[in-house]
Amino acid sequence: MMLQAIVLIIVEYVHDAIIVEYVHDAIIVEYVHDEIIVEYVHDEIIVDYVHNEIIVDYVHDEIFVEYVHEEIIVEYVHDEFIVEYVHEEIIVEYVHDEFIVEYVHNEITVDYVHDEIIVEYVHDIIFVEYVHDVINFSTHFNSL
Known part of the structure; x- marks a missing residue:
């Protein structure tokens, strides 16, 4: 049955x-x-x-x-991967290995935190920082 x-x-x-x-x-x-x-x-x-x-x-x-x-x-x-594209803004985040990439309205922000590298480009200003070997390097460029 x-x-x-x-x-x-x-x-x-x-x-x-x-x-x-x-x-x-x-x-x-x-x-x-x-x-x-x-x-x-x-x-x-x-x-x-x-x-x-x-x-x-x-x-x-x-x-x-x-x-x-x-x-x-x-x-x-589950593996902590986040990718977002929001209204002409790109945000890419990978958190498991601590990798973050962001592109937001003509501004680029790149952060790599696992080896402590941070690269930022914000409205004609560049910020570069590397902290792994206790080296701090920051540059600011203003377009003339």
């Missing part, structure tokens, strides 16, 4: 809005007035597409990927 799984499907159509829900395997799919929401919770995957914004979350292995209104945010937290 075979056991059959209970399947619960709900489909609703309400004034150009479609809602579909499948709950047995913890899958929820919703389409509501040009917005798509897809969620899969059993393996902890969440994918949301909401009004030209894409949000993808994978929490089981701690991966987060988000695309929100011309802004890209990519986060991988």
